[in-house]
Amino acid sequence: MSAQEPVFEFPIHFDEGGDGQHQRTRRLHEQLRAAILDGRLAAGASLPSTRQAAAGLGIARNTVIAAYDLLIAEGYVLPRPGAKAVVAELAMRMHTRTQSQADAGADARLNPQWRQPAGLASSSRLLPPRNFRLGVPDHRHFPHAIWRRLMAQSLRAWSKTAFGYPPSEGIPVLREAIAKHVAFARAVACTAEDIVVTSGAQQAFDLLARLLVTPGETVVAVEEPGYPPVRAAFAAAGAKLLSVAVDDEGLCVERLPPGVRVISVTPSHQSPTGVALSLRRRAALLDYAREHDAVIIEDDYDGEFRYGGRPLDALQMLDREARVFYVGTFSKSLFPSLRKGFVVVPAWAREAFIAVKHIADSHCDTITQSVLAAFIRDGHLARHVRRMRPVYAARREALLAGLRTELAPWLEPIPSEAGLHLAARIRDPKQASRIIAKARQHVPGAQSIAEYAAATPEQPALVFGYGVIDEDAIAPALRQLREALEAG
Template structure:
């Protein structure tokens, strides 16, 4: 066959570019097989997914002009595809590709079965505790952890700043931004954490990340020597932290947590990295005491170790003045401070940051560039303006007033209706609180009734590497209204009445 046309290249005189975004090879005019070949090649493209279900085919006149064939040839090929069910005609509009998934499956070559246990996968990603849980089908108003209330977000302000950013971006924003984040946002973050948490830093010390999870991943890449570095993590603790360090080849050291936070006196001498959530421990909610903060920094100084401070839920305080951040107390450049805007603003923003010691910031920027050469400019610019103009600080104050009565209602219910079964864990910050199950023997029965009456609440065991000795439950109140909390806890208490109590 003599090829005369490659549809992946623009046809001569066609201002709209390629007719099809894949090659077509047709015989020369007069060959007598033009319609057959066009039909067969379009049919093959539909079956293997190059022409996706629902895609509109180009008009016959344009295809004919682009291929250099008669329009009747294209019409005939289209009619054959319609007759066979590969195209769906539409009155007054272009034909679209039909859903032929079942036929495509029959054509697909047989392959070796693959799945989570497939030996071709890195063994790490076959480890069950690292697999993400599927999203749970929960009502909008529930006791889910870590979700802020969108009804109180200043949508109009965000839209206005977005419009202003887009107007400026259309003139200047088409180049690659710096991998560590645009200067305006880095400066705004530095000023914000200095004001809100007394974290001493400048914009040059800040690296912008895609949420806290990317921050953990970057630090794991930077600080871990595979198979050698021993990393202490809280037990129970935030599973994505464990996943990031395990993926980097670290040897994980689970360290218990009690009413004062991480048990610093149980840290092994060879721990070289310690990950901690001192402001509002995830998931118990306790704060790392000042005594232990100092002990942790002293341990790191003596053992030449490094501390990763995840300031989880640190924005929302309901008690006394917050304890100083570890980064604030650090005088030796030992602390990497991580923050995120997922709780104070909204999770889909996907913006977090690392404040790095000066000795590490160039290396961290290099790691960020290798993993993610740049973050998007538009949302960075909007967020920078939102912080710079004082909207973030005002929004946090407003949401603290929204969350406070919800927290009080939940505490009151734990101290009243649910007191026979649950004991609140002291907590003065964040968007969730936890309670221990008084009688561990009743834990299975209590947890079995939890989803029906308080959907979204979670067992602390979901955050632990091994079964906790003292089972507990974490209740979020970010999207649980006050008038929903008391009826839910009363119904939960009634369901527990028949199983006994201490």
Template sequence: MEPVFQFPLVLPERGQGTLTQALHQQLRAAIVDGRLAAGSALPATRQVASALGIARNTVVTAYDLLIAEGYATPRAGAKAVVADVAGRRDRRGPRSLAGGIEDPRLNPFWRTPFLRPEPPRRLPERCFRLGIPDHRHFPHDVWRRLSAQSLRAWSKTRFSYPPSEGIAELREAIAQHVAFARAVACVADDVIVTSGAQQAFDLLARLLVTPGVTKVAVEEPGYPPVRAAFAAAGARLVPMPVDDEGLCVEQLPEDVRVISVTPSHQSPTGVALSLSRRRALLDFARRRNAIVIEDDYDGEFRFGGRPLDALQTLDRDALVFYVGTFSKSLFPALRKGFIVAPAWARDALITVKHCADSHCDTVGQSVLAAFIRDGHLARHVRRMRAIYGERRDALLRGLRDELDPWMQPIPSEAGLHLAARIRDPALAPAILVRALPLLPGAQTIDDYAIAPLPRPAITFGYGVIDADEIGVALRRVRRALESL
């Protein structure tokens, strides 16, 4: 017989105490400890009595005591449910005033983590949030059909573990896609599939960092999860300034051994790393035997002329790890990214992947492989490039026509967001107080920085907001700023 409770109940033998008292006390302790979750229904009294070999009246009396004490809530014509007891024991452990966790059993880094998970922001569906693509124009019917096909094929195979580096069909499809879309020179064997770009950064940090020794240059401002991955691995972070030509390569310290960069569309300013700096960066890496991590998170969406070659394309010395993701071109919940790795690092990187996460899901990989192979990804990107381009034009037009006295767009030719600098830093606090509540989802670039920046700016995402809504929002901001 299946147990009625997923924890042991020890009832006294005859003559050693009342069964009712023992059952009541053990159930009450389970409720307080959270082993019986708030809102869950208590098993039927007949079922409990039969499973424990006791009289039903004993169980009824124990339940009545729980209800009388407020540990359970009766329901007319239905089973009683476990109450949400305010006095439950806090199982999270002690916390410091700064929000860290005071427990010496934990790794010191995770007592006050570099990047703490935040609850999802409550934003309207149509807003200026960064990094989110528009689901309304996604070919859902195509994805459902390919999913059904992949499930049928998968059901005919053995339920075995796929390769750590990803299934062959997806790695081949990714290699062909990045060669066509970004001129990245690679073959299927160079590709390692990951659970999103964030896992790619974590794997590279594990592979390349000697704790307490390796210096890693990161953009300032830059993408916080990249910094967190390398800090967690024990790297010594070196924040590097960014200007309108991207990372200031000439300021790189000679002892830096890893450089993380977003050359196609700097996160968050949106600028592109100039060709001269791309060459200078690769020259620095060659001379100093350093490694470059190229994060090309939304480079498919290009709105200017011919894009500059990827660093991986220019690399002749096997120095660049190219990281890509499908979170922007398709959707974040897909959780698929990839690394194009130099041949010398491939086997070691697969070993790291196997230790951290032995494989990605087979069905999801198969669907994505078919979606790319059959040309659906290329068509979707072309379609969305036109839609996002219209929104980008509306944003630039609104910044020029409505907010030009206060803000200046930062040059940007790609991606799903752009930024605008506040012309007068002295007015920045007043502008931000008035503007940000009218721009849901927009952020300041200080949100991406380790330290406050001398030139304040606001980042605007246009992935999930229509062109006409952009104009309306910016006109509201203009009216709010006219008193300044």
């Protein structure tokens, strides 16, 4: 081995001018011990042999042997007969790293917004495969074979093209497919030129916050309760947030004060209550935006799944003054890890929005854009949505039936005609903590509406997702919850 070839993934330094063997042993020992303590040498990692290390560092082998012996004696390294020594697992190191991570939340070097990034609904709880978690569609009914075939076709086509950077706004064939899809499925008036592809709806919110907020000045109205990542994106951009109550007609538009410049709403299926913004409120919201020179962000995250009559027109379709940014996603209709969303951007903001997208994320990956474009263009998305609608509808009916019978003494369903979740008010707020605790135990994945609120809700409620829970598993779970509540 060359004396210049590194044997560790970090530099080992010796004093210039030539140390004696004792000093070199001490310095090697100290640097290896420091690397073990701070995790650069991970537990279980094999150390180079003494011969390897000596040759790579250009020092005597006896120096390396002596340094290794010290590490072994101190418990940092474990010897193995006939094999290389390995780094030991150290409680001290784990404690040091955990403490460092705990302290990081208050570090003044961080943006104040992220020193204690609270308020985001948790999705990290361990849940059984069939559960009541919100926002997750069922993978078992997805046309995996078709997606694999389209993926193979896209890879073959990609392999024959020169490397390059695709447009920040998305490849033309996907934007064309999205424009036709939302025009057909949601009556959204747009062309391919109006579409900007994003890495999911969450990136869309982040980009819109960057585009529309002047830090410390712009007042942004958000629903209360509402989708926490939207609130977080605008807060991080420096907006002055205004929480506006939601009732059975959606956002209480009459409570919007003068001076609001951006209004974020989920009009088709309010997140998380599930109510639809009434036609009266839609008209009032558009009137407010015109009178106060405000813009509206319309988040239509799962509006494709409807179970009642004809859906109310999208705000974007009713808008005559180009004040609505329409945000869509494929996370609910297809699958979350696809990470593809889009924004229908008014013409006056298009170039600026594309510039913000380019700075934040030069472009979405070309291959999955191509696959998604073909999936939409060939009619597979429309067919998949049609197939899944009755599946989800049956689960929704089973959930409603259980809420109206098994849990009627405690819960009152909130009217909802769309999406993959519904909510139920807790009839007696004094029992809310007990009911929520029992629900988490017996209907895993269900959430308190408080997880979506900036303040303690006046009317506590539970939210149930039915994207991945089997129809025949819903009634038994609700029955168990009833029995637990009856038992006290």
